[in-house]
Amino acid sequence: xxxxxxxxxxxxxxxxxxxxxxxxxxxxxxxxxxxxxxxxxxxxxxxxxxxxxxxxxxxxxxxxxxxxxxxxxxxxxxxxxxxxxxxxxxxxxxxxxxxxxxxxxxxxxxxxxxxxxxxxxxxxxxxxxxxxxxxxxxxxxxxxxxxxxxxxxxxxxxxxxxxxxxxxxxxxxxxxxxxxxxxxxxxxxxxxxxxxxxxxxxxxxxxxxxxxxxxxxxxxxxxxxxx
Amino acid sequence: xxxxxxxxxxxxxxxxxxxxxxxxxxxxxxxxxxxxxxxxxxxxxxxxxxxxxxxxxxxxxxxxxxxxxxxxxxxxxxxxxxxxxxxxxxxxxxxxxxxxxxxxxxxxxxxxxxxxxxxxxxxxxxxxxxxxxxxxxxxxxxxxxxxxxxxxxxxxxxxxxxxxxxxxxxxxxxxxxxxxxxxxxxxxxxxxxxxxxxxxxxxxxxxxxxxxxxxxxxxxxxxxxxxxxxxxxxxxxxxxxxxxxxxxxxxxxxxxxxxxxxxxxxxxxxxxxxxxxxxxxx
Numbered sequence: 001x002x003x004x005x006x007x008x009x010x011x012x013x014x015x016x017x018x019x020x021x022x023x024x025x026x027x028x029x030x031x032x033x034x035x036x037x038x039x040x041x042x043x044x045x046x047x048x049x050x051x052x053x054x055x056x057x058x059x060x061x062x063x064x065x066x067x068x069x070x071x072x073x074x075x076x077x078x079x080x081x082x083x084x085x086x087x088x089x090x091x092x093x094x095x096x097x098x099x100x101x102x103x104x105x106x107x108x109x110x111x112x113x114x115x116x117x118x119x120x121x122x123x124x125x126x127x128x129x130x131x132x133x134x135x136x137x138x139x140x141x142x143x144x145x146x147x148x149x150x151x152x153x154x155x156x157x158x159x160x161x162x163x164x165x166x167x168x169x170x171x172x173x174x175x176x177x178x179x180x181x182x183x184x185x186x187x188x189x190x191x192x193x194x195x196x197x198x199x200x201x202x203x204x205x206x207x208x209x210x211x212x213x214x215x216x217x218x219x220x221x222x223x224x225x226x227x
Numbered sequence: 228x229x230x231x232x233x234x235x236x237x238x239x240x241x242x243x244x245x246x247x248x249x250x251x252x253x254x255x256x257x258x259x260x261x262x263x264x265x266x267x268x269x270x271x272x273x274x275x276x277x278x279x280x281x282x283x284x285x286x287x288x289x290x291x292x293x294x295x296x297x298x299x300x301x302x303x304x305x306x307x308x309x310x311x312x313x314x315x316x317x318x319x320x321x322x323x324x325x326x327x328x329x330x331x332x333x334x335x336x337x338x339x340x341x342x343x344x345x346x347x348x349x350x351x352x353x354x355x356x357x358x359x360x361x362x363x364x365x366x367x368x369x370x371x372x373x374x375x376x377x378x379x380x381x382x383x384x385x386x387x388x389x390x391x392x393x394x395x396x397x398x399x400x401x402x403x404x405x406x407x408x409x410x411x412x413x414x415x416x417x418x419x420x421x422x423x424x425x426x427x428x429x430x431x432x433x434x435x436x437x438x439x440x441x442x443x444x445x446x447x448x449x450x451x452x453x454x455x456x457x458x459x460x461x462x463x464x465x466x467x468x469x470x471x472x473x474x475x476x477x478x479x480x481x482x483x484x485x486x487x488x489x490x491x492x493x494x495x496x497x498x499x500x501x502x503x504x505x506x507x508x509x
Contacts, residue, residue, distance in 0.1 A: 043313045045278060047329040048301035051294075227278035 010076045014089045017098055018105065018139045021069050025109050025128075025135060028062050032117055032124035041121050042227055055118060055219045062114060063211065066106050073099060081188055092146045093188035097196035100203030101142045101185075107203075107210035109135050115214045118222040149182025228290060230254050230376045230408045231275075236284035238274055245270050245432045248284065252425065254375065255405035257398055259419035259440070260412040261499065262429035263507055268412040271429065272380050276306060289375050302331050305369025309362060309381040315354035319347060319364060330372035338371035359390035366394070370401065377401065377409045383418050391415070395422045416499035426499065430506065440499075449497040450487050451476045461490055467505025478505040 009020030035041050044054045077094040079085075092098045113131030117124050149170065156166035173180045184195065229251050236248035245267045252258045262268050273279045275286050277294045286293040289303040314322055327333040342349065345363040347356070356364060362382050369377055377398075383391045399422055401407050413419065419426065419440070427437040436443055450465065453474040462468060464486060465477035478497060479487055487494050497505075 037312075038314045038316075039311055040314070042278070042308075042311065046276070046301070046306060047326065048298045048331070049329065050297050051277060224280065226280060227273060 010073055010094060011080075013086065016091045016139075016143075017073070017088065017094050018091070018102065018142070021066075021073070021102055021106070022132075022135060022139075024065055024069050025106075025113070025132065027065065029113070029124050029128040029131075031058070031061070032121055032128075036122055045227060051223065052219050055215065055222050059114060059211070059215055059218065062110070066110075070099065070102065073102065077188070081190075081193075085188075087186075087188070091143045092186055095186075095188040095196060096193045097185040097199040100196070100199035100201070103200075103203030103207040105135055105138050105142070107207045108138055110214045111210050111217070115217040116221070118218040118225060120225065121222070145178040145182035146186050147182070148178040149180075149186055152179040152182075228254050229287070230289050231258070231410060232285075232287040233271075233275060234285050236271065236274055236286065237282045238270055238279060239282050243267070243270075243432060245274070248429070248434055250410075250427055250434070250437055252408050252410060254408050255402055256424040257402055257409045257411060257422050258425040258427060259416075259423035259499075260410060260427050260429065261414060261416060261419065261503060263414065263503075266429045267432040268429060269380055270432075272306075272378055272410070272412060275378065276301075276304070302372065303374055304376045304378060305366075305372065305374035306378045307362060307365040307369055307380065307382045309379075309384050312353060312361065316352060318350055318352055319356075320349040322353060323349075323368065326368060327371075332373040334371050334373060337373075338367060341367035341370060358385045359387065359393075362386065362390075362394065366397065375407055377407070377411075379409065379411045381413055382411070383413055383415055391418055392421075394418075398422050414503075416503055419499055428503075428506070435506065444496060444499065444502065446481050447478045447497050447502055448481055448484055448487060449476070449495045449501050450479050450492040451495075452490065452492040456490050456492060458490065461486065467508035469505075469508065478502065 009015060009023070010017055041054060044057065045051055049057075073094060077096075077099070080094055087093060092101070109131045112134055113124075113127055116127045116130075119127075152170055153163075153166050156169055157163070161169065167183060170177075170179045170183050175181075184192075185199065187193075231250055231252040233248055233250040236245060236250075238245040243265075248267070248271055250258075250260075250271075260268055260271070270279065274281050275288065275293065277297055288300045291300050291303070293300055323338065327335075327338075341347075342364075345360070345367060347360060347364050347367065353361065353364075366377075366379075366382070383394055386394070395418055398409050398411065402409060411419070411423065423440050425438065426440050426443045428435045428443070436446070438446070447466070451474065452461075454470075457470075457475050464483055465475070465479060468475060468477040478501065484494065
């Protein structure tokens, strides 16, 4: 249901693409919240498994959900490019840079929420609130260059420059200027997607490194937890 | 072979300390684990199953060491925690199907036999079962993976006398081949009168006694006397002294029987409930 929600949200034209995956973080929290009535953690620990395997299984479930969401994003991204979907007016396009940034958002959320929830798996609420706030802060940070780029582009068009001239003007700014970074992150044409590959590579690296760190932290906390 | 060997088990909380719990149970017997609410029964059982970290001591179950042999132990030990509803919205069949894939020696025939005997409807949701049926279902699962030892935490609490009697009969059948044992925590001592071979008594985190039931009961005598028979010396010795209009009653250690006889008190063998009531009143 949540994945379907996420799936549908990413094909809505002019809708922030980071919001759909946010529902998956909510879904991850709900699996812990439902534990209070189902006693899932206690039941699992009582099965012939090691205590640490309970954490591993739950994290694997979360990882699979996040990967499914990313696969859906890739599918929609390809479709959007193929049918020449108009640019997203509500933030970044569903492109390669977005995937990299979404991976970073997931990595940070995982470390903050999943990395701490096993201090007391029966009380996920506060830890989720911290993770969710951080998700939106990072979402704002990731979108800031895109919005700066769009604003600058609009300003330059208002003074009579056409799109190519305005873009050239933005790209002539220093590499660290936010509109220039936005100009790198925003487009979804084939040439731009290739140029965005480093963002995806960094995202993949952070995501890949975050899981072992998150697991180590969660497993250590759960080992200390008295059921 | 000892199916339970616990030595020096300690667990410290801010306001409660489990202190040097020792417990041994051979195969073929039922041990009753008694004490008031909050005495440390559940903490002991949870520590034995590695649900709680311990602050000292060793735990061997079925000849294996916990937590080193955690998976092997969990395959050989069945457990029931009374009063905990697992997956209330799930159907019984679904819970069982998920559970059985984890066990090396799951026995479907045994499970089906037990469910037929208990009249457990596989298509009901867990929450739709009565308190007694929930315990029976948990027992059916615990007994269907060829477990040698059952650890039961207050399984009969909240059940009516007929349901409790059913369970007691089942426990006796489980151990009758001499290869299985049950550790059974409860504060309903009448159930233990019927089926327990051994009694371990815990009070405020300390084991007061761990002995066969008859020896445990024989270690005390119940005394009744008139008001004028209660001397200051006797008053000091009587455990859980209860004065009433006609006189007094209490427990005495069996070693002090001569004192009771010399005072002319009426003596009798106490029940487990008598012992528990008077020891806790102490």
